[in-house]
Amino acid sequence: MKQLRIGVLGCGTAAHFHASACRPSQKIKLVSAYDANYENTKKLADIYHLTASRNYQDILKSNDVDAVLIALPHFLHSDLTIEAAEAGKHILCEKPMAPTLEECDTMIKAAKKAGVKLMIAENHRFLPAHKLIKKVLNEGLIGIPLLVRGYEGVDETPDLSIPEHWKGSPEKAGGGVLMDAGVHKFAILNWMLGDVSLAYCWLAKQMIKLENKADDNAMMFMKFESGCIGEIVVSDTVFSTPNNRLEFYGTEGTILEDHSWKKPVQIFSTVKEAGEKRYQWYSPDVEHEPFPMYYIISFRHEDEHFAECVLEDKQPVFTPEEAKKAVAMVLLGYLSAKTGKTATLEDLEKVASTKGTRSIIEGLEKISI
DSSP states (O other), rough: OOOOEEEEEOOSHHHHHHHHHHHOOOOOEEEEEHHHHHSHHHHHHHHHHHEEEEEHHHHHHTTTTSSEEEOOGGGGGHHHHHHHHHHTTTEEEESSOOOSSHHHHHHHHHHHHHHHOOEEEOGGOHHHHHHHHHHHHHTTTTOSSEEEEEEOOBOOHHHHHHSSSSOOOOEEEEEEEEHHHHHHHHHHHHHHHEEEEEEEEEEEEEEOOTTOOSSEEEEEEETTSSSSSEEEEESSOOOSSOEEEEEETTEEEEEEEEETSSSSSEEEEGGGGGGGGTEEEOOOOSOOOTHHHHHHHHHHHHHHHHHHHHHHTTSSSSOOHHHHHHHHHHHHHHHHHHHHHEEEEEHHHHHHTTTOOOHHHGGGGGGOO
16 A cells, blocks of 8 residues: 655654554654754654654655645644645645634635645544534434533643743744633634624733743633534643543533543433433443653544545544634634723724735734733
């Protein structure tokens, strides 16, 4: 079977998860690596037996590279995607797609013009537990969803505490934790529940008081076009094992998910289709392991899907347009926080057409409660 040969641009934590997930893989072969910090390049290259490059253009020019993984700071995603597309390379780009909607559009346009595949590496879309939840919702086992709650908590304080580090910088990261972690939740909930019509958001700087850093904690309330209401809480100041949770409450049942459980999904259904499990909690078998293994599992499914799309000329199930929509949800939250009131999609569209969405993330470091 032919393998997709990938060059890695950016050798930080995300790149190591990708590399670990791809070893071994019948569909993927990582061949080279580049990072602005050559020590990072050498570390990844030595562990996974890659060619260590001192210049990323060498990877883009190489005939031995079919595609690139862009795992660089958010503000570089658009420019590197354009360069890679123009070089004829397929692109797997880490989330969030880009800090602004305009940059997302340029990435989509560049990939289409060059005739290459572009997929955003949203690993949550490929986690087996999330695929299971999507199936349960589609089958109507909890009826009509009325309320959803989502949470992600990690410890990013070491990087956020460095003034010159790109993490948490509105200019380089596109904001704080809502952009970095919230985009995961929006990508999932848009997929599972449809579009959001309005949102209200609170941002907080509770531990990282640096003047050039944005939110380290955030809470966003939203209403979906279906009528379902939701709450997203994300934190970069959680001093325990990284974790994610989702809760869905419907007219006919409940779904609870916690990544720290060995069986991560619990279901309670009152519909007859639940069969003998009706009126009782049950946990279906699904491929999963607590942190850090659920990262490896989801990255493997994600990366192999990308390889299949290139090798078999298929479109990604998580499209660039969906990735852009997840960024739009983050910007909707930031717009609400800056104006101090509920923001609608119409409000976001108005800002995009007049000032541009870069205006939303400018000055975020001054917005907090």
